[in-house]
Amino acid sequence: MFVRGDLEKIEQKIFRGERLTREDGEKLFACNELTWLGALADFVRKKICGDEVLYNVNCHVNLTNICMSRCKFCAFGRDDDDRRAYAMTIDDAINLVTEAARDPNLIGLHIVSGLHPKWTFENYLAFVETLHKKFPALYVKGFTGVEIQHFANISGLSVEEILRRLKAAGLQAIAGGGAEILTDRVRNLLCPKKATADQWLNVARTAHKLGLPTNASMLYGHIETLSERVEHLIKLRELQDETGGFRTFICFPFLPKNTALESEIRQTSMWDDLRTIAISRLMLDNFRNIKAYWVMLTVPVAQVALSFGANDIDGTIHRENILHDAGATSPRALAEDEIIKIIRDAGRVPKLVTEVLS
Template sequence: MIFKTEYFESIGLADIREKVARGERLTAEEGLRLFECPEPLAVGALANFSRSRMHGQRAYYVVNRHVNYTNVCVNACTFCAYQREEEEQSGAFRLTTEDVLQKLASSPAVPREVHIVGGCHPKLPLTYFEEMLSAIRAEYPETVLKCFTAVEIGHFAQLEGIDSREVLERLQRAGLDMLPGGGAEIFAPRVREQVCPRKLTGDQWLDVHRKAHALGMKTNCTMLFGHIETREERLDHLTRLRELQDEHHGFVCFIPLPFLTENSALRIDHPLTGLEKLRTIAVSRLMLDNVPHIKAYWVMLGVKEAQAALKFGADDFDGTVVEEKIGHEAGASTSQGMTREGIREMIEGCGFSPVERDSYFNSVEEQC
């Protein structure tokens, strides 16, 4: 690994190298210097050092199952290729609880984690989601239910005329364990006004997660990058996540999501390069010193870039997934799912030790 002081002195990053070596927090200004560094491998080396200090050569994965219950959504985000305006529109769908149970039953293995998200449907009451969770909990009592983004929680609260904390409490009683991290996009108001003006604001997204953490619920967090945001706005996003994490330490994992352009109505002049994706993952690892895990989400990165991301600060390869709609409708060319054996091979193929985990990153005893 390139980590010699002389090398970092030659590219003007000796002070940052020393702070990383001592485990000290980086500022947003230092994060920008890392983004602007002409040597992305140097940034990757710093992130890999930090990742190795936290996790050694371990790379995690989970046997999970994704389910999307509807693509009907009131938000009409400009980047989204998944959304339909109404149920009568071509390609629109809405699952019943029985449909969801059938999808779970068809999984190749009993999932340790069920990940359920969907559009903000204008008519589905909160009881629809309570009944869904209760039915899944009855059928899968040991499975972690990681369901509904902060945007969905806010939408449920608005439809019901109640506070989002009450929504979280009711869903917890029905079986909800965790919140996924979606819907964060980029917190900067300038960006949200252009790409997702109907969604929760950045402050509101953070407030839903703050309330979930206060209830003892663990959550994930995300950032959708590579569209119209600036690097400074990425750093603002990461800094605000770090500040919330300082309050309750409720975030388990950060997922950097590269914007996929193929089927999006949002057009950009300079699509992401592979190196910019890896650099962003590396800077995320270095800035989010209090978030324990960084995911290389193979569905949107692609398997090969996800493997490379394990050398740029990521320590988690996500999981088996089985069926994924949102990223694939946006243009993801990856397979719908991976086997446990396939994931282990991918991790081992880039020099790491695969560790099967649960949703909270506890290693599990089951061997492959």
């Protein structure tokens, strides 16, 4: 329930550069003034980052889809006896990156994978070490907070030691996935076998302390309440106040196809996607980059999201697997010139990311 006077007060706070409260966030989710939300988020985006839109030329490396967590919202993870299960060898990973590196603009790798029940931490570490040595010019961003916590669990090492060893092997940043919704209620229902909310936040905090930047994300549109979306954003904002180590925030709309929730939950609407990006920009006043991830949003919605607070459209990707298993209808990759055109057609200025930012 909202009243117009509340919205006017929030608008004035935004124009004065004041922080929005949890109650403000809940009022924004309760209102149905989509274009108003978009205009405010666009105002803040322009003030913080101008008209440049970040994109990158990257390659996703998903080492294995075999996963012991089997989260209810995931269409990628499989049991090891599933006929579609796979696990890369180091040579497979080298071949994938060699093919992607034919593009002279390729700047980095994004490595995220399942929690393989038989692999050790050293198995994962070897991929980072080898890829970094073989392709020293490429930045290596990899592993979500969930994977890092899993490595600590299976190795008996602390999260800090895991991160130190990965950093020494060549890892330069941590991926933003695995945050889902940072409340115990949601995680207990959807993904009880993996990192808790506190553990995910602890991995990010520890990485920031070690000088490893991380991204943050929110998977929304499943069983969470709107109030839990706000709670999630506030937890990220508080940690960012503490460390300043988050680079980019990414909203992931839940794609139900081929997941355990397929018969119960319908995919989010464009309306919900755009308001969630806009409210994220307004609540996360200490994040510079808000990403419109075209793979999940679709290219047209990601392009419109550039006017709803987003200043980053991700990258070429080379070959996306995880979300296409969940029925993503976007292409598996985009050429760099297509990304540039999408950004220019939205009246914005493309900026190729050349460091671990996005």
